[in-house]
Structure formats: structure tokens, C-alpha cells
Amino acid sequence: MTIEKTAIEDLVIIQPTVFEDSRGYFFEAYNQAKFLENGINYQFIQDNQSFSKRGVIRGLHLQINPFAQAKLVRVLEGEILDVAVDLRKDSPTYGQHVSVVLSAENKKQLMVPHGFAHGFSVLSETASVLYKVDQLYHKESERGIRYDDPTLAIDWRVSADEVVVSDKDLILPSFADIDWEF
Known part of the structure; x- marks a missing residue:
């Protein structure tokens, strides 16, 4: 397992060591011990799974303190x-984002710590996403930012005519209008 740092401190990409043979992989x-060796110290308490079709954008979602969630995401x-x-x-990268392609083929994972909004777009015909969280869902702490916020300028790599977003995500505030912090 290798831990790859990103341009934002504490946000890391995890590449597992894959053992392949004639049976598969x-x-x-x-691996909690390997995560701890690399300074990733979360006690995951729940796994969530979603299935989505091409063009779906889920996010940008988060929970505020004291119910902020760390997420370990894989496809x-x-x-x-x-x-x-x-x-x-207080971060020098406040308002910046990192994007990474996660797939069943590359087996990469993104470790999203507390203090981040998270979302994804589906690039393939369908995708099943599994993520571990270290806090349970808490409706009153749920927040989000519009996926198409011009300040964040995220390239979701999905054409405008393909985008599918929930009604709930369409009414999220812009980055400039958020009134909560970590």
C-alpha cells in the first residue's frame, strides 16, 4: 500500500498493493495498522454504498462539527x-480542491479528512461507490455547496447535457454564501 500526498495537506490518495494470479486478484x-503508520487515524464506524449512472454528480456534501465525517472512498x-x-x-489551501479519478480498474482510494466538502461525478456508464465514514449521519449537521459554484470552478468532466443532479443538491448555497466553518 502506498500513500500519495496531494496538493492539499491531509488529503491523500491510497494505492493498494494488488496481488494478481490466474484466479484474479x-x-x-x-489496514488500520498501515493507516496509523502513515498518520491516518480514524475509527471508521459505517460503510455506505451508492450506485449511479453516467453524468450523475453527487455533492458537494459534508457535515459540520461536532459531527464532521472523514471518508475513505473507493469504486x-x-x-x-x-x-x-x-x-x-485556517488552511493555506482554503477553498481549493483536488480531483482524482477512482475506478474499479485502478483501485485507488481517496482519504477525505474532516473539514472538506466531498462529491463525485460518474464518468462510466454506471458506477458503484463504497465509502467508510467515522461518524454517523446527522441531519441537522448536513451541509453542502453547489456543484457548479463559479468560485470553485470544478471541472466535473461531464458535459452539461449529461449532468444529473438531485433537487436537494440544486438548492445548496454557493461557496461565497457558506456561513459555517471547521
Whole structure:
């Protein structure tokens, strides 16, 4: 397992070591000891899974303190563009984002720590996404930012005529209008 740093501190890409043979492959998707060795110290308590079709954009979602969630995201089937936006006001990368292609083929994972908004777009015909969280869902702490916010200028790699977004995500505030912080 290798841990790749990104341009934003604490946001890392995890590449498992894959063992392949004539039967198929095997890899450790999560190993607490290896995560701890690399400074990734979360106690995951729930796994969530979603299935989406091409063009779906989910996000940008988060929960505020004290119910902020860290997420370990991976793709079981298909391919997504996974995006994390730094919302830590004291961070030198506040308001910046990192995007990475996660797929069943490349087996990469994105470790999204507390203090980030998270979302993804589906690049393949369909995608199944699995992510671990370290806090349970807490409706009153749920927040989000519009996926098409001009300040963030995220390229979701999906054409405008393909985009599918929930009604709930369409009414999220812009980055300039958020009134919460970490």
C-alpha cells in the first residue's frame, strides 16, 4: 500500500498493493495498522454504498462539527471523478480542491479528512461507490455547496447535457454564501 500526498495537506490518495494470479486478484482495501503508520487515524464506524449512472454528480456534501465525517472512498464498479474541497478556514489551501479519478480498474482510494466538502461525478456508464465514514449521519449537521459554484470552478468532466443532479443538491448555497466553518 502506498500513500500519495496531494496538493492539499491531509488529503491523500491510497494505492493498494494488488496481488494478481490466474484466479484474479487480492488486495487490502483497509489496514488500520498501515493507516496509523502513515498518520491516518480514524475509527471508521459505517460503510455506505451508492450506485449511479453516467453524468450523475453527487455533492458537494459534508457535515459540520461536532459531527464532521472523514471518508475513505473507493469504486467497486465503473469510474468516477472524486472531488474534495478544503473548507478549513485556517488552511493555506482554503477553498481549493483536488480531483482524482477512482475506478474499479485502478483501485485507488481517496482519504477525505474532516473539514472538506466531498462529491463525485460518474464518468462510466454506471458506477458503484463504497465509502467508510467515522461518524454517523446527522441531519441537522448536513451541509453542502453547489456543484457548479463559479468560485470553485470544478471541472466535473461531464458535459452539461449529461449532468444529473438531485433537487436537494440544486438548492445548496454557493461557496461565497457558506456561513459555517471547521
